[in-house]
Amino acid sequence: MIQVSNLTKTYGDLEALKGVSFEIQRGEIVGFLGPNGAGKSTTMKILTGFMPQTAGQVSVDGVDVNTDGLAVRRRIGYLPESTPLYPEMLVYDYLAYVATIRGIARGDIHGRVARAAGLCGIADRAGQAIGTLSKGLKQRVGLAQALIHEPDILILDEPTSGLDPNQIVEIRNLVRELGRDRTIILSTHNLPEVMATCNRMIIVHQGRVVADGTPAELQAREEERPRVRVVLRGAPAAGAAEALRSLAGVDSVKDAMTAEDGATALELTAAAGTDVRPQIYALAVERGWELLELHRQVLDLEGIFRKLTQVV
Ligand code: ADP
Numbered sequence: 141m142i143q144v145s146n147l148t149k150t151y152g153d154l155e156a157l158k159g160v161s162f163e164i165q166r167g168e169i170v171g172f173l174g175p176n177g178a179g180k181s182t183t184m185k186i187l188t189g190f191m192p193q194t195a196g197q198v199s200v201d202g203v204d205v206n207t208d209g210l211a212v213r214r215r216i217g218y219l220p221e222s223t224p225l226y227p228e229m230l231v232y233d234y235l236a237y238v239a240t241i242r243g244i245a246r247g248d249i250h251g252r253v254a255r256a257a258g259l260c261g262i263a264d265r266a267g268q269a270i271g272t273l274s275k276g277l278k279q280r281v282g283l284a285q286a287l288i289h290e291p292d293i294l295i296l297d298e299p300t301s302g303l304d305p306n307q308i309v310e311i312r313n314l315v316r317e318l319g320r321d322r323t324i325i326l327s328t329h330n331l332p333e334v335m336a337t338c339n340r341m342i343i344v345h346q347g348r349v350v351a352d353g354t355p356a357e358l359q360a361r362e363e364e365r366p367r368v369r370v371v372l373r374g375a376p377a378a379g380a381a382e383a384l385r386s387l388a389g390v391d392s393v394k395d396a397m398t399a400e401d402g403a404t405a406l407e408l409t410a411a412a413g414t415d416v417r418p419q420i421y422a423l424a425v426e427r428g429w430e431l432l433e434l435h436r437q438v439l440d441l442e443g444i445f446r447k448l449t450q451v452v
């Protein structure tokens with residue numbers, strides 16, 4: 141449904157997006173996850189036609205954002221990172237104003253406002269000034285403005301940032317509900333957010349997609365390539381690393397560190413689907429090294445996210 145291919149964006153000298161590609165199917169709720177500065181908002185602004193890309197393509201059901209931006213924008217509701225809400229304006233008037241900008245016919249405006257406000261649980265706040273609402277309710281107003289033209293795609297940039305824990309749960313529930321009959325992309329720097337709301341995550345880091353899949357798929361990929369921690373005594377550090385590196389199935393060995401009592405600790409990565417532990421044991425026996433530790437480390441999602449988004 142949404143196709144993004146090889147998207148790049150430069151701001152002056154800064155390459156904010158370095159070739160981002162992904163596809164989103166109708167009905168998915170996708171979490172666009174990454175640390176601050178990863179390029180999430182930049183991608184979303186391009187998807188919604190707010191800002192042109194430097195290179196690459198974005199299309200929705202085959203319609204290119206750049207050639208027919210209006211048609212694409214009609215199908216997309218967008219909640220920017222900081223929604224420009226007018227504090228003195230009444231909720232109703234603001235939503236009616238957004239509806240007008242969206243080109244909704246005069247006679248339909250009342251119905252649209254009522255429907256969007258109802259969906260977002262703010263129907264009883266229609267007569268209240270936006271500035272007097274709690275942050276959670278303001279975010280609902282933001283969501284209602286994104287829904288006013290009844291788009292089938294919602295793009296939400298950090299929808300829960302700045303909210304308290306109760307408001308976060310409420311907005312997550314609302315997003316899940318809206319996702320029942322809409323396609324949603326939401327960005328966040330927070331992994332639990334994705335786990336609670338999305339069926340798929342795209343992890344971005346420094347302008348690139350570094351992972352894409354369901355939580356189960358990312359976990360399975362990690363389990364295929366576990367890291368193994370080895371602690372040896374009686375082995376020369378450099379010699380031990382070299383000997384391990386030469387074992388079949390060992391991909392890489394991190395430099396040896398000295399552990400307690402003159403022992404050497406090493407961490408290695410094995411080739412996909414191989415278990416190198418028996419060979420390590422055999423090597424230690426053959427060389428007369430004492431094997432103090434031999435541990436297979438499988439990261440949980442938090443660990444996977446941290447590993448993929450570490451600044452190198
Ligand atoms: P995220 O939303 O993931 O935190 P952004 O897309 O906002 O990341 O930013 C990606 C990178 O581009 C960051 O390094 C940010 O400082 C930079 N950036 C974003 N917007 C601008 C801009 N208008 N001008 C210059 N640099 C920008």
Ligand code: MG
Binds near residue numbers: 180181182221297
């Ligand atoms: Mg952002």
